[in-house]
Amino acid sequence: MKLYGSLTSPFVRKVRMVLREKGIAHEFIVEGANDAAGNVARLNPLHAVPVLERDDGEVLFDSPLICEYLDSLTPAPRLYPAAGEPRWQALRWHALGHGMMEATVTRLIESRKSEACRDAAVLALHESRIAAALGHAATRVPAAGFLVGGQLTIADIAMMVALEYVDLRYPHDWRGHHPQLAGWLASHATRASVAETRPPKS
Numbered sequence: 045m046k047l048y049g050s051l052t053s054p055f056v057r058k059v060r061m062v063l064r065e066k067g068i069a070h071e072f073i074v075e076g077a078n079d080a081a082g083n084v085a086r087l088n089p090l091h092a093v094p095v096l097e098r099d100d101g102e103v104l105f106d107s108p109l110i111c112e113y114l115d116s117l118t119p120a121p122r123l124y125p126a127a128g129e130p131r132w133q134a135l136r137w138h139a140l141g142h143g144m145m146e147a148t149v150t151r152l153i154e155s156r157k158s159e160a161c162r163d164a165a166v167l168a169l170h171e172s173r174i175a176a177a178l179g180h181a182a183t184r185v186p187a188a189g190f191l192v193g194g195q196l197t198i199a200d201i202a203m204m205v206a207l208e209y210v211d212l213r214y215p216h217d218w219r220g221h222h223p224q225l226a227g228w229l230a231s232h233a234t235r236a237s238v239a240e241t242r243p244p245k246s
Contacts, residue, residue, distance in 0.1 A: 045070040048083050049093035052243040054145040054209040055107040056094040061201045062111045064237035066118055108142065111198060123198045134192045134199040140177055141202030145209055147173040152213045174210060175218075182222035188231035204232055212243060 047063065047070055049056030063070055077084050077093050088095045088105040096104045096113070104110050115123045125131040151170040154162060181203060185191065191199040207229050210218065219226035232238055 045099055046073055046097040047071070048073045048075050048087070048095040048097070050074065050076045052212065053093050054148070054205045055142075057209075057241050057243065058107050058201055058205045059094045059096070059110050059114070060241045061205065061237040062114050062123060062198070064240060065121060065123060065196065065201070066114055068114060068117060108138065111201075115198070121196065123196065123201065125193060125197060130193045130197075134197045137191050137197075137199030138202040140181060141199075141206035144174055144177045144206035147177070148206075148209055148213050171214070174214065177206075178210075178218050178222055178225065182225040185225050185228040187224055187227055200232070201237075204229060204238055208238075208242065212245065 045068070047056070047059060049059070049072075051074060060072065073083065075082050075084055075093070077091050079085065083097075084093055084095050085091050087097060087103045090105060092105065094105070094107055094110060096110045098104070104113055112124055125134050147170040151167055151174070154166045154170070157163075185203075190196055191203065207225070
């Protein structure tokens with residue numbers, strides 16, 4: 045099994061954390077989405093990372109799909125609750141974290157444009173989305189521990205990745221406004237899957 049993706053993509057990191065937590069053997073091939081002759085362009089018609097190439101040659105793309113597929117491969121630990129309210133709670137947290145990642149990526153792309161081409165309204169829109177997501181999460185996280193069912197799920201993975209990606213690409217003092225959210229993140233900072241997949245600061 046091969047995973048293609050960049051070291052800084054939060055969507056790739058989410059998949060890498062799932063692979064680490066599940067203990068699934070794989071080869072991680074560092075590759076961005078912009079190489080027209082690369083594997084990502086060859087395997088994914090959307091030309092986006094992450095891309096998972098299975099041993100049978102079948103290809104999966106889009107991080108929510110890949111993460112749930114990987115979780116189905118082994119019975120434990122289960123990162124997606126099987127049914128009922130725990131499943132919907134986990135998927136809601138996943139959606140919140142994924143949306144934060146998307147907003148941060150879009151803000152980053154806009155911020156890297158030349159000043160003449162940069163749209164302040166686009167920046168403000170996505171900064172407000174990030175702020176609202178942070179505020180929403182801050183009222184619901186515990187001081188420590190896990191978000192759903194007393195064990196690690198995709199909810200925790202998505203939120204850890206989203207918060208650390210905000211730190212990487214949109215650094216600002218969200219911790220000062222949301223100390224409990226900051227404390228929750230800090231309580232998981234040394235977990236192996238978190239520490240081993242942390243992106244380079246570039």
